[in-house]
Amino acid sequence: MSGRALILAAHGSRRDPAANALVRRLAESLRRQRLFDAVAVAFHHGEPAFDAVLDELAADEATVVPFFTSAGHYTEVVLPEALARNHRYADVRLRQTPPVGTHPGVAPLVARRVTELLRERGAERNDAALLLVGHGTPRHPRSREATAQLADMLRRRRVAGQVVAAFLDDEPAVDTVMRQLRQQTVLVVPFLIGGSGHALEDVPRLVGLHEAEAGRRVLVDMAVGSYPGLEEIVVDLARKHTPPPPPRFRLRMTTIVPKEPGPVHLVGGGPGDPGLITSRGLELLRSADVVVHDRLIGSELLREARADAELIDAGKGPGHAPYSQAEINALLVSRARLGRSVVRLKGGDPFVFGRGSEEAAACREAGVPVYVIPGVSSALAGPAAAGIPLTARGLARSFAVVTGHTGQPDGEVPDVAGLAGVDTLVVLMGLGNLAALALQLVAAGRDAATPAACIQSATTREQRVTRAPLGTIAEAAERDGLRSPVVIVVGAVAALGDVGLGELPAVVLAAS
Ligand SMILES: C[S@@+](CC[C@H](N)C(=O)[O-])C[C@H]1O[C@@H](n2cnc3c(N)ncnc32)[C@H](O)[C@@H]1O
Known part of the structure; x- marks a missing residue:
C-alpha cells in the first residue's frame, strides 16, 4: 500500500442514482488528471459508503473532501464519526477538509457565471436580481452560513443590482423572497451540489410560481455543483489539507543496540x-x-x-x-x-x-x-454473540468466511457467487456492499428466503442484531441504521439465536 488518495465524500441518494452521477463524473475527471494515486467517491446515502471505501483504500494517506456546499450535520458529525469508526482497522493517514462550497474560489466562479448569463440575456446588471438558493436546515445552525457568506461576497462584488439568499429548508423561503423582488430580470442560482431533484425540480417550481404573476424574466441556472471550475477547488482543498506527516522513528547515535532483539x-x-x-x-x-x-x-x-x-x-x-x-x-x-x-x-x-x-x-x-x-475472531464471536451457531446438526455442515470488499476504492463488489452453496456464509467488511452481495448469492441459486443476520459491534455494549431473509437483509440493516463494524451471517443457522454469551461483561443481545 502506498501513495496518496483523494476521497470525495458526498451526500448521495439511494432513490435517485442520477444524484450520484455528478460526483462520479468529477472523480473520473480527477482520475484522468493523475494528481492522486487514487480517487474514490463515498456516499452518505448510496454505495459505496464511507466505511467501505476507507476500509479498503490502497493508499498511505487520504484527503477527504466533503462535496457539500456548506458545513452541517454530515461534515461536522457524520463524517468525523465515520473516520473514527474506521480507525481501528485501516492504515491510512487521514485529513478532512472544509466543504467545497466554503472555498474562497467559489465566489469568483459564481460571479463570472452570473456576469456571463446576464450578458447572454442582454440584461443590465443593475436591473437584475440574483437569488442564491441554499438548502439550509433549522436543525443545524451552520448549514446556512456558506450561502449567506457567498451572498455577501457577491453583493460586495456588485454582480447584480440586488443579491439575496433564500433556502429550501430554512427562512427566508424561496417563494417569499421571490415575491419581494422587484427587478424585471431575476437570475436564480441554486447553491446546491447535486444536479438532482432540488436543483431541477424544487427550485424551478418554487420560483416559477411567481414568474407569470410578476411578468418577469426568471432564469434558473444549473446547480453550482455542476460548475466545471469546482474541480480546481477540490484539488486546491486537497493540496492545502494534506494529512500530517508520519512521525519519524530514529535511533539516536548513542543508543546501545543489543545483539539479541526482543520478541x-x-x-x-x-x-x-x-x-x-x-x-x-x-x-x-x-x-x-x-x-x-x-x-x-x-x-x-x-x-x-x-x-x-x-x-x-x-x-x-x-x-x-x-x-x-x-x-x-x-x-x-x-x-x-x-x-x-x-x-x-x-x-x-x-x-x-x-x-x-x-x-x-x-x-x-x-x-x-x-x-x-x-x-x-469476530467471524466466530459475532454470530456466537447473537446466539447463532456456524454449524448445527441437520442445518449446517460447512461455513466460509469471506471479505465483502475487493480492496478497490471504486466500489467493485467481490465475487461471492461461488460460495452460494456453503451452508453458512460469514461476511466481514461487507456492510457497504450488502445489497449487491445478497443479489449475487440469490442469482447464484441461494434462496432469497434464506435467513440472514447482521451483528454490529459484537460483544460490546453497542451490539445490535438485525435479522431478515437474504432478499431483504440489506434493506433491514439500513432501516436499523447499522454501522461498521458488522459481521453478516447467511444460512439456515441465522434463524437461530436463543443463546447469548452468558455472564461475560458487556454482552448485550438485541434481536430485532
Ligand atoms: C479488517 S477486519 C478485522 C477482522 C479481525 N482481525 C477479526 O478477526 O475479527 C474488520 C472487520 O471485522 C469485523 N468486525 C471486527 N470486530 C467486530 C465486532 N466487534 N462486531 C462486528 N464485526 C466486527 C467487521 O466486519 C469489520 O469490518
Whole structure:
C-alpha cells in the first residue's frame, strides 16, 4: 500500500442514482488528471459508503473532501464519526477538509457565471436580481452560513443590482423572497451540489410560481455543483489539507543496540469484550515492554499493560492518523531491536483480515523473532454473540468466511457467487456492499428466503442484531441504521439465536 488518495465524500441518494452521477463524473475527471494515486467517491446515502471505501483504500494517506456546499450535520458529525469508526482497522493517514462550497474560489466562479448569463440575456446588471438558493436546515445552525457568506461576497462584488439568499429548508423561503423582488430580470442560482431533484425540480417550481404573476424574466441556472471550475477547488482543498506527516522513528547515535532483539508477539485482542482475549495473550500483554495497539482496542484491556510499558496507539481517527502499515512494521522492528518485548495487539485474530502476516513478514525479514497468539475472531464471536451457531446438526455442515470488499476504492463488489452453496456464509467488511452481495448469492441459486443476520459491534455494549431473509437483509440493516463494524451471517443457522454469551461483561443481545 502506498501513495496518496483523494476521497470525495458526498451526500448521495439511494432513490435517485442520477444524484450520484455528478460526483462520479468529477472523480473520473480527477482520475484522468493523475494528481492522486487514487480517487474514490463515498456516499452518505448510496454505495459505496464511507466505511467501505476507507476500509479498503490502497493508499498511505487520504484527503477527504466533503462535496457539500456548506458545513452541517454530515461534515461536522457524520463524517468525523465515520473516520473514527474506521480507525481501528485501516492504515491510512487521514485529513478532512472544509466543504467545497466554503472555498474562497467559489465566489469568483459564481460571479463570472452570473456576469456571463446576464450578458447572454442582454440584461443590465443593475436591473437584475440574483437569488442564491441554499438548502439550509433549522436543525443545524451552520448549514446556512456558506450561502449567506457567498451572498455577501457577491453583493460586495456588485454582480447584480440586488443579491439575496433564500433556502429550501430554512427562512427566508424561496417563494417569499421571490415575491419581494422587484427587478424585471431575476437570475436564480441554486447553491446546491447535486444536479438532482432540488436543483431541477424544487427550485424551478418554487420560483416559477411567481414568474407569470410578476411578468418577469426568471432564469434558473444549473446547480453550482455542476460548475466545471469546482474541480480546481477540490484539488486546491486537497493540496492545502494534506494529512500530517508520519512521525519519524530514529535511533539516536548513542543508543546501545543489543545483539539479541526482543520478541514481537502478534496478539489477537478478541472481538471487543475484554474478557475474550486468550489467557496467553493476556499474560504477554501484562509483561510487555511495548504495546502497539489499535486505537479502539478498549481501555479496559490496555489497563492490563504494565504501568511503565510504552503504549503506542497505532490506530487512526479524525485528526489522528499517525502511522501507515509500513511505519507500523518499522516501529515493531525498531522497538524489538532495542531489546524490548513488543506486543502488537490487534482486534479479533491477527491473521483474519488483520494484516498480521505482513507484520510477521517484516519482523522475520529484519531478523526479529515473531510469534502469533491467535485471537477470537469476530467471524466466530459475532454470530456466537447473537446466539447463532456456524454449524448445527441437520442445518449446517460447512461455513466460509469471506471479505465483502475487493480492496478497490471504486466500489467493485467481490465475487461471492461461488460460495452460494456453503451452508453458512460469514461476511466481514461487507456492510457497504450488502445489497449487491445478497443479489449475487440469490442469482447464484441461494434462496432469497434464506435467513440472514447482521451483528454490529459484537460483544460490546453497542451490539445490535438485525435479522431478515437474504432478499431483504440489506434493506433491514439500513432501516436499523447499522454501522461498521458488522459481521453478516447467511444460512439456515441465522434463524437461530436463543443463546447469548452468558455472564461475560458487556454482552448485550438485541434481536430485532
Ligand atoms: C479488517 S477486519 C478485522 C477482522 C479481525 N482481525 C477479526 O478477526 O475479527 C474488520 C472487520 O471485522 C469485523 N468486525 C471486527 N470486530 C467486530 C465486532 N466487534 N462486531 C462486528 N464485526 C466486527 C467487521 O466486519 C469489520 O469490518
